[in-house]
Amino acid sequence: MSSYWGADIGGTSTKLGRIDGREFEMVAVLPTPADSPPRALLQRLTEEILDYDSHPEGLGVGVAGLVEIERGLLLTSPNMPAWVNVPVRETLRSLLSCPIVVHNDANTFAYGAVARKEIPSEGVWLLITLGTGIGGTIVHDGRIIFGKGFAGEFGHMSVKAHGLPCPCGSKGCWERYASKDAIISYYREISGTDDQPDPREIADRARRGEQPAIEAFDRLGYWIGVGLANLGWCFSPHGFVLAGGLAPNLDLFESSCRETYRQRCPLDLDISRLKLASDAGALGAALLVRDEDQ
Numbered sequence: 001m002s003s004y005w006g007a008d009i010g011g012t013s014t015k016l017g018r019i020d021g022r023e024f025e026m027v028a029v030l031p032t033p034a035d036s037p038p039r040a041l042l043q044r045l046t047e048e049i050l051d052y053d054s055h056p057e058g059l060g061v062g063v064a065g066l067v068e069i070e071r072g073l074l075l076t077s078p079n080m081p082a083w084v085n086v087p088v089r090e091t092l093r094s095l096l097s098c099p100i101v102v103h104n105d106a107n108t109f110a111y112g113a114v115a116r117k118e119i120p121s122e123g124v125w126l127l128i129t130l131g132t133g134i135g136g137t138i139v140h141d142g143r144i145i146f147g148k149g150f151a152g153e154f155g156h157m158s159v160k161a162h163g164l165p166c167p168c169g170s171k172g173c174w175e176r177y178a179s180k181d182a183i184i185s186y187y188r189e190i191s192g193t194d195d196q197p198d199p200r201e202i203a204d205r206a207r208r209g210e211q212p213a214i215e216a217f218d219r220l221g222y223w224i225g226v227g228l229a230n231l232g233w234c235f236s237p238h239g240f241v242l243a244g245g246l247a248p249n250l251d252l253f254e255s256s257c258r259e260t261y262r263q264r265c266p267l268d269l270d271i272s273r274l275k276l277a278s279d280a281g282a283l284g285a286a287l288l289v290r291d292e293d294q
């Protein structure tokens, strides 16, 4: 039986699933080899699909990086250095004869979250992914706002006009102050050690009552609050939904984040955390191509 397929290409693994009738099922998890050419992975992906389904109805792909949607072109990827200017859709089209859409992985993830009812399908909701960088998606009445293609890249909103340089070419980008590297540098600065604990370890130390770790999360919360206040003014959203590696530490940074927001923006602040299964990106990718095709 033919199906709509969804692939979620991440820095370490690529998840592949399909919608068969009304049900979504995961089919395979492939490694994403950091050093091999992108074409090899895309070829492997299509072989896997064709093994199950000789006439797929469509393939949606979410990939970690800046994606030009119209052409299905991946410009750069923070976690996959070999993936620069990769014509993902054109390559897949040469291997599969079905509709193919390519999106940023935060957007496919958000679309999966709406389908799973973790993001409400009414109102304006901003999904903020706090991890190595900061990703984002604008969801309006269950649909994603793409703008000309790159809407939601909140991590590169400048929060300090002459701040730290960012690989994107700008200065003072939000993600330089409210990401995994930021919490590590705050901890090192406050504790005065050369210790290099990862954010999870810093969180454990904060929960055990270690003062420098608590203060590092307070400072992180301040910067998250600065960014959320800017977004509050811009979108007046019904709520912010946090995801990514730092989101489970919301309890550690929520009070300083709320305090900062309150000082800068009088609008309501609704923050929640996404608790999705890891297949949401592949599900969202399959739904995006299905909904575009129908």
Ligand SMILES: [Zn+2]
Binding pocket: 155, 156, 166, 167, 168, 169, 170, 171, 173
């Ligand atoms: Zn930037």
